Amino acid sequence: MSDSSHKTRMERKKAVIDAKIAKATEERGVLILLKGNGKGKSSSAFGTMARSVGHGKRCAVIQFIKGRTETGEFKLFKDHPLVDWHVMGHGFTWETRDKAQDIAAAQKAWSIAEDLLQDDRYDMLVFDEMGYMFKYDYLDVAPVVEALKSRPKNQNVIITGRTMATALQDIADTISIVQDERHAFRLGVKAQQGIEY
Secondary structure: OOHHHHHHHHHHHHHHHHHHHHHOOOOOOOEEEEEOOOOOHHHHHHHHHHHHHHOOOOEEEEEOOOOOOOOHHHHHHOOOOOEEEEEOOOOOHHHHOOHHHHHHHHHHHHHHHHHHOOOOOOOEEEEEOOHHHHHOOOOOHHHHHHHHHOOOOOOEEEEEOOOOOHHHHHHOOEEEEOOOOOOHHHHOOOOOOOOOO
């Protein structure tokens, strides 16, 4: 492609993008769902939260399943003045094997989440692994949908989980699917600090 053809093509592309930017005038918080079987949903959520913190925004995290506090992201953010971090789970359900305990933990986590969804001091909330709560019937999705719909206008929320309730997808602004084409674990590579946790 010649330089002039490339320039013409890029000018057309810029005009299309500029038109889309001009059309996006609404200012409000968004609901982002990160789902799928691939690795990186929580990492994406925490990366987006880091971006928000970099702009001086106040954030909170609730981890609905991961029951440990030695993860790299927890160590990075636990003492940050703009981040409140709640580790609510007792570990993955196949580790606990105690449904009553898992339901109680989910309900306790939701109680905190519900309060955060009414607090306009928080610019971003990350509900890590919340998607599982509906798959395993630990939480009813209807009150969660209502709380999300009535949250402060500019509050952003990110929910992660392999599966996502249809009712959440119906109200989401952005849905990203992280696919799994290959994973080192299946190749026999042990989970390691800084990659898996």
